[in-house]
Amino acid sequence: MLLLLDEDHKSDLQLLDRLGLDVLADFVRISIEFLKNGVNKSKLTAAANKLKVEPDVVTKLVEGLMFLLAESSKLMLSEVDFHDSVMTLGVSEEICGEIVRAYLENRAAIRLVLQELSLHPVQYHDLEWRLNVKLASRSLQGQLTPNVLMRLHTTQGASKDSQLLECDIPNLVNLTNSLDDALQESKSQYTRRILRNIK
Template sequence: MLLELSEEHKEHLAFLPQVDSAVVAEFGRIAVEFLRRGTNPKIYEGAARKLNVSSDTVQHGVEGLTYLLTESSKLMISELDFQDSVFVLGFSEELNKLLLQLYLDNRKEIRTILSELAPSLPSYHNLEWRLDVQNNKKVMEMDALPVLRFCVNVKEKHGYKDQVWPRKRENLPFRVGVFNIGSLEGFKVSMNLLKSHTKWCVHVFF
């Protein structure tokens, strides 16, 4: 899997060949620090004075390197794919090797930081469902009205939570038939229709 870089990111990374390898390595450290604690204009200003360039140039270089490292770490691309991704930038072999080493040295920590920054959303844990058939009369000259109940167990940050939804026949997402069980033959037909590979619990009250 190759990483696709926009023209804007390529422009930001174009500053890297203009500095020596020690500066690129320092930019890599700043990029990881940027993910951990957020941006710090003073760092950009200090580096800009040392390199005799504008702080915006330094900031764009760090942001471009941050994107390169975070997206590569997020996708966990291989060494070969990373090299192919940066090859299109036209950097020297030495710089490409340095960028690869920055990626290999920091991808585990970057993935940890990204997982901590991700919002904690409820996730699926388990699903239970039950089909009830309502029959409120002692005589069986009536239609059976099915009600499907869902119980979804979701995992949240501080534990688990159940969410229950009763669904009646008229608003089910699939078709459930209504069976007249007023005769013995009708009852047998209804019971046969219930037979499937799924386990059914049927209660008939007289």
């Protein structure tokens, strides 16, 4: 499987062929550091001054390398697939070999960084419920006031949480109707098309 890069990413990485192997190794190292710690503008400015190019060009190059390494690590591209993907950029075999070497050495570390940066949404785990009915009070005989008491258990990553909720029957009916409408909307063609494009 090849990683398909659009024209913007290819143009961002055009400077690769003008770099020497030692400078390229520095840029790959900087890209991996930026994935872990965020972008450092002073390093980018220093690299731009050293190469005698605009800082924007160096920024785009580093961001392009970050994207190339991150997407390839996310898809777990093999060495051959990654090599072929880099060759579509039109770089020399030496440059391609250096990028492939850096990718293979850092793939596991990049995947760990991406895993730490990914969102961990709250997920449903369990629901306990009880129906409380107040039959009468001292001031009002023959009263009937039902309430539903619920304990909602959720997980987020490794942590677990629980919430205690109480609602009356009309609000519970309204809640179930709203959730049913949302479930039906998630099954619609339009929603499925959007989810397919997001993946």
